[in-house]
Each structure stands twice: as C-alpha cells, then as structure tokens.
Amino acid sequence: MYQYDEIDQTMVEERVAQFRDQVARRLTGEISEDEFKPLRLQNGLYLQLHAYMLRIAIPYGTLSSRQLRGLAQIGCTYDRGWGHFTTRQNLQYNWIKLEDAPAALADLAKVQMHAIQTSGNCIRNTTTDQFAGAAHDEIEDPRVWCEIIRQWSTFHPEFSFLPRKFKIAVTGSPNDRAAVRVHDIGLRMHKNDAGEIGFEVIVGGGLGRTPFIGKTIRDFLPKQDLLSYLEAILRVYNQFGRRDNLFKARIKILVHEIGIETMREKVEAEFAASKHGALKLPQEAIDQIAVQFAPPAFETLSGISAEYANAFRTDFEFGLWARRNTFKHKQPGYSIVTISLKKEGAPPGDASAEQMNAVADIADRYSFGEIRVTHEQNLVLPHVKHSDLPAVFKALKAWDLATPNVGLASDIIACPGLDYCALANARSIPIAQQIALRFKNWERAHDIGELKIKISGCINACGHHHVGHIGILGVDKAGEEFYQITLGGSADDQAALGDLIGPSLNTHDAVDAIDTLVETYLRLRKSSDERFLDTYRRIGIAPFKEAVYVSA
Template structure:
C-alpha cells in the first residue's frame, strides 16, 4: 500500500497545525460559526444533530493494521468507543468534541491518515474495487490509478471549489464491484483490440435527488492520458456546472441538459490542449507508484487444506461462512475473506474499538497486515491462506464479524439517518436492525439468495437506495416517518435504478412490507432466479398487488 513521502508528511502536519489554530480561534469566539464552517468542512468536520462528526479518509478503501489500530484509538479516546464505515470506504466518528478534533487529526497523521477532502465541493475520496490486487478477474490493480488520482486531486487549485462535490470510482475488472456507473466519473479498465489496457470513461452518474446512470464519453482511453482527460472533464464541469442552484449543480445535470454527445465534444476539445503535455503519465512514474501496491511475498500454500476441508463437512456454520463470505484469490492456496459488519440486529457498518483492534490482530496474523473497506459497509482480509481459514473464522466469530450473510437479505446498507444526520427525514438504522432480526434465520436467508436491501434516511441517498434490489427511502409526512419502496435497482455491470412501487408505508409496517416482497419473489421465481432476475422478468405488478392488498 502507499506510504507517505516527505511532502505528504509535511502537508498533513501543516494542515493539522492550521486547523488547531482555527479551532482555538473559534472556541475563543474570535470567529463566528459561519466563518468557521468552511474551515472545518475542509478538514472533514461536520456539525450533525447532536455533536460534531469527523469523517476520516481511507483512500480506495485500503488500511494497514497500524491504521486500523489508530482508528480504534480515536474511537476510544475522542468518541464513544466505535466508528461507522461508510459507502465511500471511509470511517465516521459521530461524537467528536470540537476541542478534541485537532488532537484526533494529529493522531491520525502519525499513522499517515487525514480527513482532507472528505467534505466540501471538491474531489472526494476516490473509491475502488475492495478486492483490488487479488481478484481473479482483474486486469490491473485499480488502486495504482486511484493513488495517482489522489495525488493529482489533493488541494488542486482549480478544483478545490467546484460547483458541487465530485466523486470518482475505479474498477480494474470487467465485473464492476465499484459501482462506476453511478459516480460523477467512473473508470472501468478494459483492453483494446491489441490487448493493451486502458479505461472506459463514464461521466454523469450519481444518486441523490435526481438519480442518473453515467454515460460513456470515451470507450477507450490509453492509461498515460488518464490525468489529462480527467482534467479536461473537470474543466468543462467547472466552467458550465450550475452554481446558482444546489439541486442542479452536479455534473450529471450538466450531462443531462447538454447531452452526452455535446459533453463528449466539449471534453475532447478541451483535451486537445492538454494531451501529450505535462499531465501525461511517464511509465516510470506509474511503475514507481505501482511498486507500493506490489503483492506481498506469499508463502507456498496447499490449495486444499485438510483442516479446512474437515471443518467444512463437520461444521454447518463454517460451511455457510465459506459459501457466503470467502471467495477465490488469484494466488493459489489463498482466499479473500469478507467480514460482515451486519450481525443480527446490529447497526450496519459499525465497529467498536475492540473489534477494530481484533481485526488488526487478525490482519497481522493472517492477511499480511492489510485490510480493505467495502462500499457496502463491510471489511475484507485480502490475503488469507486457505489453511488459515478455520482460525480466521474462529477469530471473527469471537468479535461478531463472521455472520455468513454477504449479499443476502440481512447484509443491509444503511446511512446514519435521523439518529445522527441533520439532513435526514427519517431513521435508517432502526429499520435495518428490525429487518435483520426478522430475517435472522440463516437457512432462510440462503434459500432466498442474493438480495440487496439499501436504506437512506433522506433523498441525498447516502444509503444508495436507488440501486438496491429493494430500496427504502425515508420521507417525512407532517412530522411522521414513512418509507418509500423501490424495486429493481442494481449497481453492477447491468446497472439499473429502482422503480417506485407505490405509496410510502408507515414506519411500523416496513418490516411486514419487505416480508411481503420476499414472499412474492419466492412464489414467482423460476429455476433458482435471483430476486433481481425475477423482478426484471415479472415487473412491479405482482409485488405491488400483494403488498398493497395486505397493507
């Protein structure tokens, strides 16, 4: 993984010192909250319903065990003993005191972490496939390119005050695990007719108030031109993006209003003045960054381990965990282990300080000291020997992270909602907890199969409800919480936005509504279809008829 150089260390240290002085002046009353707000947001500090929230950047979702222990330390010392992993592969602390924020950032800096550009109208944390570097279908490790984007975009003088926040996602595989078509810019690696890798460039995707699927404006971009082409896109957006209306400020609105062809023309015209210039990436520079992401020195391992196979046949819980949470690795004798942060009845994405420390210990013992954060609010140990799977499973079971439910009905994405967020209309976490408890029977979950439920507490869609197989959106009706249900969303290769099923349902009927949808699916599915496949075949009608007949 990437390590800070002298410039990184100096830059982050200077930012901490600046913010410490800004907080001191705010606490002394020398600057007002209005004057302080843009300063704190530049350092990832939000003022939420009950307290300040600090959002920590985890670039492309990659953590070392030392960094995970630092997050545990921050949780203990400055928060209430836990943190919340988000859909941008970041971590949020929801109970930070203003006077403690500079010390927390200083402690983060010691572990080569910060909160810069986790807020504001700038280029946010670039996200990637959480199996990057180890997936068997990967063309190239996307984290190399994410790191290049990070270095280019950090406090970029031209793009630090964009019309609106800006999000980029990169996948190095033909199978999209980074939701690239619902980002402002999505980059999907592919090969040209000569076998050379490059990028499909997708622009104008996004969720929120006006969900849209991104449009391909360049089918193939050679790798060396990545930064110059991104610069061209951002310049066009910065020039024409709406600044008079916050609801129409995202690049997706610009692409929608002028059309994908005109957007392509504008970008290509801008790019002509940038290509083959200072932003082109020399091969030696890319190779130098790539060395930070070289695979670990794996020890030779058997592809079939006796203890693992024995336990698979003897222990049903272990067998379910292998089936649900463990996937193939590109290195023979190894596996990718997915940690579920969705225990029965637990807040999705939360981890206590003790759990973070335990994950760091497991990473050191069994995963070359490396951890990943997923955009579905789970964690990954990317380098586990097949022979070590029983030990890892036992360790995860002790801390509650071994629930075998990846991709199943209880593996729910949920934003913090009205429990924390000042923008929310309704609660999200309690709804996720109740649904999780209702479907607690793991045998039933596995019979239902892949079913992704995503919950947002408001139209900003931090829970990605638009691309949930079942999406749940909290809405306010005269001070009462209701929930609008959508069906058929998907964030992968065959991306789709969910369709509204009908009138929103009251909070006390949400669980019964989801149960009705699941029962309808089980009654009409054919030949082991996934929920999404069944929905695409039969449409809304059978689900709508059953739900509102019993509502």
C-alpha cells in the same frame, strides 16, 4: 500497500497545522461560521444533530493493521469507543468536539491518514473494488490509479470550490464492485483491440435527488492521459456546472442539460489542448506508485488444504460462513474473506474499538496486515490462506464478526439516518435492524439468496437506495417517518435504478412489506437459482405491488 514518504507526511502534518489555526481563528471569532464551515467540511468535520461528526478518509478502502489500530485509539480517545464505516469506504466518528478535532487529526496523521476532502465541494476520496489486488477476475490493480488520483486531487488549486461535491470510482475488474456507473466519474479498466489496458471513462452518474446512470464519454483512454483527461472534465464542470441551484449543481445535471455529445466536445477540446502538458504521466512515475502495490509474499500452494476441507465437512457453521463470506483469490490456495459488520439487529457498519483491534490482530496473523473497507459497510481480509480459514473463522466469531450473511437480505446498507444526521428525514438504523431480524433464520436467508437491501434516511441517498434490489427511502410526512420502497435497482455492471412500488408506508408496514416482497419472490421464482433481482426483471413490478398493497 502505499506508504507515505516524507513529502506525503509533511503535507498531512501541514494540513493539521493549518486546520488547528483555522479552528483557533473560529473560536476567537476572527472568522464567522459561514466562513469556517467550508474549511471544517474540507477536513471532514460536520455539525450533526447531537455533536460534530468527523469523517476520516480511507483512501480507496485500504487499511493497514497499524492504521486500523490508530482508528480504534482515536475512537476511544476522542469519541465513545466505536466508529461507523460508510458507503464511501470511509469511517465516521459521531461524537467529536470541535476543540478536539485538531488533536484527533494529528493522531490520524501519525498513522498516515487524514480527513482531507471528505466533505465540501471538492474532489472526494476515490473509491474502488474492495477486492482490488486480490480478486481473480481483475485486469489490473485499480489502487495504483486511485493513489495517483488521490495525490493529484489533494489540495487541488483549481478544483477546491466546485459547484458541488465530486466523486470518482475506479474498477479494475469487468465485474464492477465499485458502482462506477453511479459516480460523477467512473473509470473502468479494460483492454482495447490492440491489447493495451486503459480506461473507459463514464461521466454524470449519481444518486441523490435526481439519479442518473453515467454515460460513456470516452471508450478508451490511454493510462498516461488519465490526469489530463480528468482535469479536462473537471475544468469544464467547474466553469459550466450550475451554481444557481444546489440541487442542480452536480455534473450529472450539466451532462443531462447540455447532452453527452456537447459535453464530450468540450472535454475533448480541453483535453486536446492539454494532453501533452505537465499532467501526462511518465511510465516511470506510474511504476514508482505501482511498485508500492506489489503483491505480498504469497506462498506457492497447490491442491486443497486438508484443514480447510476437513473443517468444511465437519463444522456446519464454518461451512456456511465459508460459502457466504469468502471470494475467489487470484493466488492459488488463498481466499478473500469478508467480515460482516451486519450481525442481525446491530447497526449496519458499526465496529467497536475492541473489534477494530481484534481485526487488526487477525489481519497481522493471517492477511499480511491488510484490511479493506467495502462500500457495503463491511471489512475485508484480502489475503487469507485456505488452511487458515478455520482459524480466522474462529477468531472472528469470538468478536461477533462471523455472521454468514454477506450479500444476503440482512447484509443491509443503511446511512446514519435521523438518529445522527442533520439532513435526514427519517431514521435508517432502526428499520435496518428490524428488517435484518426478520432474516435471522439462516435457512430462510440462504434460501432467499442474494438480496441487496439499501436504506437512505433522505433523498441525498447516502444509503444508495436507488440501486438496491430493494431500496428504502425515508421521508417525512407531517412530522411522521414514512418509507418509500423501490424495486429492481442494481449498482453492478448492469446498473439500474429502482422503480417506485407505490405510496410510502409507516415504519411497521414498511418492515412487513419487505417480508411480503420476499415471500412473493419465493413464490414466483423459477428455481432457487433465480435471484430476487432476476425474478423482478423477468416478471416486473405488478405482482409485487399487488402483494404489498392489494392483499394487505
């Protein structure tokens, strides 16, 4: 994976020094809160309900074991001994003091990490497929492009004060695990008719108050033009995106208001003027980055590992876990392991410092020291030998990290909600906990099969509720927490926004309603192969609506 050179290291250290100076100027009153706020936000520091929250960038969700141990240490030194993995493949600490923030960032820099541009109206951390560099269905490793984008977007002089935040996602696989159609810019790698690999560029997707599925602005962009094209889009957005209304400032509104054709004309004109300029990527420069993402030293393996086959046969729990939490690797004899951070009843995405250290140790022993963070708030060991899977399962289980529920009803995405977040209208974590406990019975959970439940505590949609098979949105009704339910959303290559099922429900009724929806699906599905989403797409909203509102 990518290692900082002296230049990258100097840049993050200079950033820490800059922020240390800014904090000092704030504490002496030289700069006001209004002037300081965007500065702290561009270093990931929010002021939440109970404390400052520090959001750490985990570039494209890739971590080394050393970095994960660094995160554990910072959690112990400056926070309360744990961290929260987010839907943007980042990590948040909930109890940071402003006075400590520069020291925490200095510790972070020691493990080649930072919190740069994890908030603010700038280009945020680029996200990608959590299985990048390992997945069997990948055309090319998207992390190379994420790193190229990371460098280009870091401290960008022109695009640090955009109308609103800006998120880019990249997928290198036709099976989109990066939700590229709901980002400000989505990049989908594919082969054109000539057999060259390039990008489909999608623009104007997004969730939040006004959700949109992104539109294709260019079918095929040659690789060497990537940065020129991104700069063209950003330049059009920076000049013409709305700045009069916070809620209409994202690029999706610009694309919607002027139309994709006009947007394309403007971007293509800008691109035509700049494509032969300084941003054109020489192949040698691409190669210099790409070499850092070379695959680890895989063993040449063939046949089925005896240890694996034996454990699968004799250990029921292992079999359950292996079926649910592993994914096909491109290298024969290896698997990708997803570590569920969704033990039923636990806050989704939280990990203690002890758990982080344990995962780092397991990664060192069994996965070339590599860890990934998923946008579904789980962790991944990308390269595990089949023969090691039983040992990995055992090691994870000892730390309560082997819940066999990846992709199932209890693998819920939830934002921090009103328990922490200053923007939230309602809590997300407690309702996620209650719902997950309803699906604790493994037989029922596995019978239900794939079901993505996503919960947001407010319209900003950090919990991606619009694209949940079942989406739950917390609202405030005269001071009381209520929840709206949507059905049929999806964030994959057939992205769709969920449909509102009816009036919002109180906490108790909302949890019951999820059970009712699932029972309705079980009753009406054609076969056990038909997923919840497929059944919904086949029969529509009416039977579900009736089950929740009429029979109740």
